[in-house]
Amino acid sequence: MIIAVDGPTASGKGTIAKALAEHFGLPHLDTGLLYRAVGRQVFLNGGDPDNAFDALAACGFEDRMLRDSSLRDEATGGLASRVSVHREVRSALFDRQRAFAVQEGGAVLDGRDIGTVIAPDAQVKLFVTASVDARAARRHREMQDRGVDVPLTAVHADLERRDERDRNRSEAPLVAATDAYVLDTSELGKDEAIAAAIAAVENARKELRD
Numbered sequence: 001m002i003i004a005v006d007g008p009t010a011s012g013k014g015t016i017a018k019a020l021a022e023h024f025g026l027p028h029l030d031t032g033l034l035y036r037a038v039g040r041q042v043f044l045n046g047g048d049p050d051n052a053f054d055a056l057a058a059c060g061f062e063d064r065m066l067r068d069s070s071l072r073d074e075a076t077g078g079l080a081s082r083v084s085v086h087r088e089v090r091s092a093l094f095d096r097q098r099a100f101a102v103q104e105g106g107a108v109l110d111g112r113d114i115g116t117v118i119a120p121d122a123q124v125k126l127f128v129t130a131s132v133d134a135r136a137a138r139r140h141r142e143m144q145d146r147g148v149d150v151p152l153t154a155v156h157a158d159l160e161r162r163d164e165r166d167r168n169r170s171e172a173p174l175v176a177a178t179d180a181y182v183l184d185t186s187e188l189g190k191d192e193a194i195a196a197a198i199a200a201v202e203n204a205r206k207e208l209r210d
Contacts, residue, residue: 001026001106003201004115007128008174009077009162010135012185012193016128017110019194020201024108029100031111031118032080034093036071037061039079049082058083059092074143074150074158081162084112085169094118112166115177124204126183126197127176132159134186 003020007013014030021028039049041061047054070076083089094117101109101119109118115125130138136156143150166174176182181200185193 002122003108004122004125005110010139011128011130013110013128016197021108028108035080035084037065038083052086055083055086056088087171112174113172117172125177125180127180130186
């Protein structure tokens, strides 16, 4: 069983995907980390994330880069959003994601184009979303917990910029698959969101069996 979990930044899709993987005993891949690694490598190379050549060159990052704690930084997230608009980058990372998705027994993948591009054949597709206000508040709390002092207004503006890039890029824009279950987590706590996602997957599996 392939479970595709898509959605914008700070919607809760990563937390939900990890919980689904644990609940159903499936391996999990946060595909956003791949793009963050590319963005980070561009920075280390002294390149320009808006330049397709520089971004493609950074796709050769070493696997140990995926364990770099700096990948979770807000700055790296911004770089990831910028390199992800390049067709060459998405093509270079496609095979890696697709191979993970179709492994024997299935998998859970979360990102922005899993249900539409990477695994359009996924048996279950979720699109996790939330208002910009709710997402900004969550991300702001996370940053404060890490000791990062950034104004809420700045976090809000950054999310709006990322949403704009992700939804309007020519290659694999952020959009819910037509057959995806849309889960709005704006008013849900972590446990409530996870419970709703598990219920959605169980319902989808039941429909497939019937």
